[in-house]
Amino acid sequence: MARSKEFDVDTVLLKAMRLFWSQGYEKTSMKDLVETMGVHKRSMYDTFGDKHALFMQAMERYHETVGATVKARIQDAACPKQAIRAIFDMTIHAGDVRPEGCMIVNTACELSLLDPEAAAKVNNYFAKTEELLRELIEQGQAAGEISKKRDAAQLSQYLFNALTGLRVLVKTTKDKQKLENIIEMTLAVLN
Incomplete structure (x- = not known):
């Protein structure tokens, strides 16, 4: 007779996600995961698979x-530019x-050259973000609030690159004014 789970799968996956997000894949040990998730090692393996499988699920979450x-x-937001x-x-x-x-940028920096599965997920998520930016730019251009002097696809690539850099920079500085200034300068390209 199968035992029922003594934990909520979504809750413990969220705990694993936060731990991986905070520490990265390599620095997070199985001991860390078991302690943070509050589950037995065997239950973790039975539910999520090995550490790598759990990490892939945490990235998806x-x-x-x-x-x-x-x-x-x-x-x-009131408009695409906002x-x-x-x-x-x-x-x-x-x-x-x-x-x-x-977490996705962290994974790109840590694992993309070492883990083809992680790299594929990262590239997929990056492509989705860039596509979202392109759609918003096109909507803003159609509404006349974003200049049409630049190609929407090229603008989305530029903005995505800047956003990725900003996601790295927030880990190294607490200077919110500096970060705000970077956003202002970056988004000035939309005028």
Whole structure:
């Protein structure tokens, strides 16, 4: 007779996600995971597989969680230009409620050259972000609030690159004014 789970899978996956996000893949030990998740090692393996499989699931959960937040911020924005600004603002104004930076960018820096599966997920998530920016730029150009003098695809590549850099920089500085200045200069390209 199969035993029922003595823990909520979503809750413990969220705990694992936060730990990986905070420490990275390599620095996070199985002992760290067991202690943080509050589950027995055997239960963790039975539910999630090995450490790598758990990490892949944690990355997916991160993408879903952040994606839902981004979607809500975009819907709350009055116009596409404000929606783009909201995406950038999220990067510098959420450190008090989550680890600094972006788990996907952290993974790109840590594992992309070593782990083809992680690299594929990172590239997929990056492509989705760049596509979202392109869609918002096109909407803003159609509405006349974003200049049409630059190609939307090239602008989205530029903005995505700047956003990725900002996601790294928030891990190294607490100077919010500096980060705000960077956002202002970056988004000036939309005028």
